[in-house]
Amino acid sequence: FDQHDGDIWMDGTFVPWRESKVHVLTHGLHYASAVFEGERAYGGEIFKCEAHTDRLFASADTLGMVIPFSKDAINAAKRETLVRMGLTDAYLRPIAWRGSEMMGVSAQMNTIHVAIAAWAWPSYFDPAQREKGIRLTIGDWRRPDPATAPCHAKAAGLYMICTMSKHAAEAKGYADALMLDYRGHVAESTGANVFFVKDGALHTPTPDCFLSGITRGTVIDLAKARGVEVIERTIMPDELASFEQCFLTGTAAEVTPVGEIGPYSFTVGALTKQLMADYTAAVQPAGAGLREVA
Ligand code: PMP
Numbered sequence: 001f002d003q004h005d006g007d008i009w010m011d012g013t014f015v016p017w018r019e020s021k022v023h024v025l026t027h028g029l030h031y032a033s034a035v036f037e038g039e040r041a042y043g044g045e046i047f048k049c050e051a052h053t054d055r056l057f058a059s060a061d062t063l064g065m066v067i068p069f070s071k072d073a074i075n076a077a078k079r080e081t082l083v084r085m086g087l088t089d090a091y092l093r094p095i096a097w098r099g100s101e102m103m104g105v106s107a108q109m110n111t112i113h114v115a116i117a118a119w120a121w122p123s124y125f126d127p128a129q130r131e132k133g134i135r136l137t138i139g140d141w142r143r144p145d146p147a148t149a150p151c152h153a154k155a156a157g158l159y160m161i162c163t164m165s166k167h168a169a170e171a172k173g174y175a176d177a178l179m180l181d182y183r184g185h186v187a188e189s190t191g192a193n194v195f196f197v198k199d200g201a202l203h204t205p206t207p208d209c210f211l212s213g214i215t216r217g218t219v220i221d222l223a224k225a226r227g228v229e230v231i232e233r234t235i236m237p238d239e240l241a242s243f244e245q246c247f248l249t250g251t252a253a254e255v256t257p258v259g260e261i262g263p264y265s266f267t268v269g270a271l272t273k274q275l276m277a278d279y280t281a282a283v284q285p286a287g288a289g290l291r292e293v294a
Helices: 027-031 049-062 071-084 127-132 156-171 214-225 237-242 270-282 288-293
Strands: 007-010 013-016 034-036 039-042 090-098 112-119 134-138 176-180 186-189 193-198 201-205 230-233 245-250 254-261
Touching: 007 071, 027 090, 034 049, 034 156, 049 071, 049 090, 049 214, 071 090, 071 112, 127 134, 127 254, 156 176, 186 193, 186 201, 186 237, 193 214, 201 214, 214 230, 214 245, 214 254, 214 270, 245 270, 254 270
Parallel strands: 134 176, 134 254, 201 230
Antiparallel strands: 007 013, 007 112, 034 090, 039 090, 090 112, 176 186, 193 201, 193 245, 245 254
């Protein structure tokens, strides 16, 4: 992925994509002192741009990192990156990490760096699989206790478990893993939140030890706007058999139907399809629909 045309915004200037390098003794690489975001632009506008920047700063703060740019500067840099790459529909990846001045667990003096890359990423899951509902397996690794890891930060270190879980799922032929939390409750997938449908209501795990995604919030609002009841609660794995539909939500995944979790199967039903359509409409830049009519 390092051989790409275009530029990456790094610490305030644009660097050719192939030359945007860090030193091998970077603290972020050795000790996972890095926080990042995943965002999408639609029709030239970054969806929930400010909310993503707020989360980046909150994640950095949790790790004790002070980002040396204002939120406004980061928002402007994200937009400039999109324009510089000539993209209107794209995925954006801002990342902040501790640099290479000191090597060791302590890195109080290390410079905090920030980079922003943007690229075209139309579908997170295979479009054909997505149509039928993707296949998940229950992963072996669990989301950690909030007393063990900063589970609400979008911190690089937390993705070690996600990559191990996703690789194990892919090795068994599944698209992704459904992860349980440290108590054995249903939590999320390796890069998205999970929802279930039962008797016309949405059920989703209480986000007390994992990322409560921005897409999750949007989908809850969209469902409520349609009068659908949304129930946040503890969901146990043995309840999976009782749900009719299931889908994932995330910036990259958007609203992705799930057809199967291990032995349990789900239909890509009317509510899932409705929320997929509502989400597609919601992410369009304000006034896009009006422009098309005019
Ligand atoms: N959980 C995890 C582990 C994720 O990586 C993501 C993607 N950022 C999400 C949930 C969904 O978050 P969002 O909707 O803000 O993209």
